[in-house]
Amino acid sequence: MPQLLEVTEYDVIILGTGFIESILAGALARIGKSVLHLDANNFYGGNWSSLNFKELLEWTRSIQGVDGAYSTIEYEFYPIHEQVEDIPAMLLKESKRYNLDLAPKMVPCRGELIELLISSGVGRYLEFKAMDKTYIYSADTFDKVPCSKEDVFTNQSISLIEKRKLMRFLTFALDYTNSPDTYKDYEEKSFTTLLIEKFKIDGKLLLAVLYTIALIRTDANDVNTIQGLEKTQSYLKSLGRYGNAAFLVGLYGCGNEIAQGFCRVCAVYGGIYMLDHSVKHLLIDENSNKFTGLVDVNDQQISSTFLVSSIDYLPPRFLKEDEHWETTSRAIVIIDKFIHEESGDASLTVYPPETVKNKYPVTVLQFSAGTQTCPEDRYTVSDTKPNPLFALFYRHKKRVVSSSEIPENIIIASDPDSSLDFEEATIQARQYFEKMCPGEEFLPAGPDPDDEDEFIV
């Protein structure tokens, strides 16, 4: 039986421990707001979570047939394997060594999130590995993509002339705003046109720039020059900070761990946490259309000035009936071997449009034991192709709520988007905070226990 609360009045109640909710929890508690943070699940992270294998199976069953963020859910064990007789049993046995992200993402080495992790001190709670290898697929082969200067230098699959063209473009893109003459005539045109006409980049190299460096997630023809340059620049700015990698991936899963880090700040500053604690209904004053409180699973009435909520906790009437929700097709596949020979701890592989009958690029993030997301590969397989052991497929909607009906004092944290990073979500969290607490500082650094001196000389 869930515990009863001693205090039933708060400045803010937060429903769901997803990425955005958790940042807000930390930020609000940090400036002295009293926070109650609830999650109906018995794990952190909500739709941003990382689950072990057993949890993943349970989660899969729990979302089947439910009209939520997920649809078209299918999973499959691959029963035929040389070395393993009972794959499900084996996977369940080693279940705890898996941390499988429901919405896998990476952290750009320079960007909103990393700066927040550093400035707030939350980064101290986390461990990362560099995602320093990128591959691109074309015509049945994978090529390693040269992303940094060092990669370009050592890469043997592109010619000297291509090296020069690529470096020319990368050098320009890193600081493109300072040479407007170069792209002035292309501003109205597509990014692809700029690359082909101005930088003479074509063929495989063009695909590599579009889909692995600029990381375009849609049809490249829809991306204009400025958008493409912005994307390329933010990628390039991420290089060199933590070695030769543009992205970091979290150990023990990414979204879940980062969210927990912010929750920890909230708890340190007096926030109250209850997992496995669901909500019966929200209390909204019909006259003023203001949120006043909620009734929880224990029929306890709890009130607060603000409510921050994940979409999962909202009454269906708030959801906008729209078929144009952004949908991402995802798959979690457990294999017994690296896809690429020198994959390392983590690698990114991109299938450009039309290479596997796909309209949009398909991105594969591969993690191995080094990232603490799965057990070590203990099979010796002579096949050149890795064997799948388990695969889960699902479609993931990013739901949108209609703003007019929602009380002003309810802040709605959105579902994970289709991007490969947390940048938009981080910005959103900051904006919500600024809306709720105008003029207050967003997650200032706490006192550093290791810091003896008052200043650095």
Add this chain to the structure above:
Amino acid sequence: MHGRKRVKPTAEVEKLRKEKEASKIKEYNGIVAACLEKKNKCEFDNEAFILTTKILSQNPDFYTIWNFRRSILLNEISEDCSDEEKQQKFSSELLFLQEVFRHNPKSYWIFNHRQWCLDTMPNPDWKSELDLVGKMLDMDARNFHGWNYRRYVISKLSCIDSNALNLSKTEFDFTTAKINQNFSNYSAWHQRSKLLPKLMEDEQLGDQGEKTLIDQEFELVKSAFYTDPDDQSAWLYHWWLIGREIRHISILGAYYDSQNYQIILAFDDEIGMLTPFQVAYKNDTSQLNIVEGHWRSVSGGSDVDRMHGFVWIFTLNIESGFNELFVTVKPEWIVSSNSEVKLVRNIQMHCQLLEQNQDTLILMSPQTMAENTAILSPPSRFREDILPMTMQERTNLLKREIVTVKELQEIEPESKWCLQTLLILLRELKYISELNAEEAKNIDEEVITICDQLINIDKMRTKRFEDLRSKAIFETATNNLIQASPNAQQEIIFRDNRLFMSEKSQLPTFTLTNRNLTIIPTPSILLHIRILDLSHNKLTSTIFLSNLIHLQEADIRDNCISSINGANNLRFLRILNVQSNLIESWEAVRNGFVKWQGGECKVYVSGNPFINESDGNKLKWEKEMDKIEFCY
């Protein structure tokens, strides 16, 4: 650091900090004083040792203290100390150094002391030193102290390791790894240049293996400069791979002036004379006897200047007629103007005087000295240090590299390193190959175009490229005055010696105007010239004139000359035109003629800034120099 803003210290905090610092300084000075006192008193005790530890932990650049510390250590181990104890002592010393190194990875004295310890201790562990320096270079791959120390460790290891070649290979791979991490690393490339010749010693490689190894180097460095053409470290390694062939110094010609009892020698380099060249005659028994006299170069006025020059004159002490004279020049008697040129063989010039010869100037012909035939045979292999190759192979290599660099230059027309590399390649090609006049001219023209580009791109080095450009222009323009010597490859002589004696026919003339010339690189080539027109250029000095000892008329109008030099000894000079230059005072004109040796000469000076000066001095000097007539 760590994304936090630095707090500006308040006045109070600042004051506290200063006080804290002052007390630290006082303490440090106290320790230093105590330590130095012990040193002066030669007290090599443990207390002194502790003091040095304290000082060096804070200031590892205090080399006096390191010296003292070494004295203390030597003192300690000299008193019947077992090898084990010595080893123990130095091991803890090495640990101390490791600690100091952490805070000061770039101190010469730490490495110096470490080397001394290892050289002094009974059983140095070089393998673990190699691991250590590997870690140092992981921390900072461009710390040249680390690389330097690594070479030292390797040299020690190669003494004890029977397989030195293997060691070189491992080291070579180590530099590859570092270069792959970041190729902007002079130290790593340099290390490679030291290792490559050692790898070439591998007998198992064979001719093909050697070629492959060198080609791989070219591929690697090309990949680097195609990736970043602005990074000079890669270009410099490329230049090293190409190498520079030594150019031979030539004697362009030698003459005997029977009227003045003088021998005139013209070199194509500004050489310095270390030992006077030998002049001899043959006596009745065909033995060479020394002829007394003295050598001086025609350049400059001071005694020091006379020991350097392109053109040399030997004046016999006795005015007597010899029927035959021999001049000998040996490589060890001269010093060349730079390391890229040298004299490679002994030269003996032979002059036979004939009664019926009407001319006063007689050509001396070069002879081979029998005992030196071995040196004479021309070198047929190039780049001896890494991969010896034939001239054809070298030519092919240079042409291949020219194509590669030109391809890059098409994409990067503004890259100065690219253009400079082309200059080097073209120059090498010109000097080593047997080119016909047309090909040589094409190369010179290409060089001129590249220099023009570089003058615009690299404003900081404009003058250098203007000089290089002048050199190419001059070489093209004088091509018809010289020819390849029949005696040896890479040597040149005057094409037509009769020019020198053809006083009755048309006078030898040289004209090179409107070409932005800034220098006359090899004035000795113009030795024969009587009428010279270098007007409308950018020459800054007339000093080269001293080599043109037969000059009668010189037109150097519209240049950038600020004073007159090198004209004093031109006995035949009748007209010197320096109009429209940058001469700012009468003194700068007068000084050019203070030791005037010639007859009557007209000097045209209008259009120079000094013309506007008051005429007081002018009249005085005009009177002084009665043979010089200034014209306007």
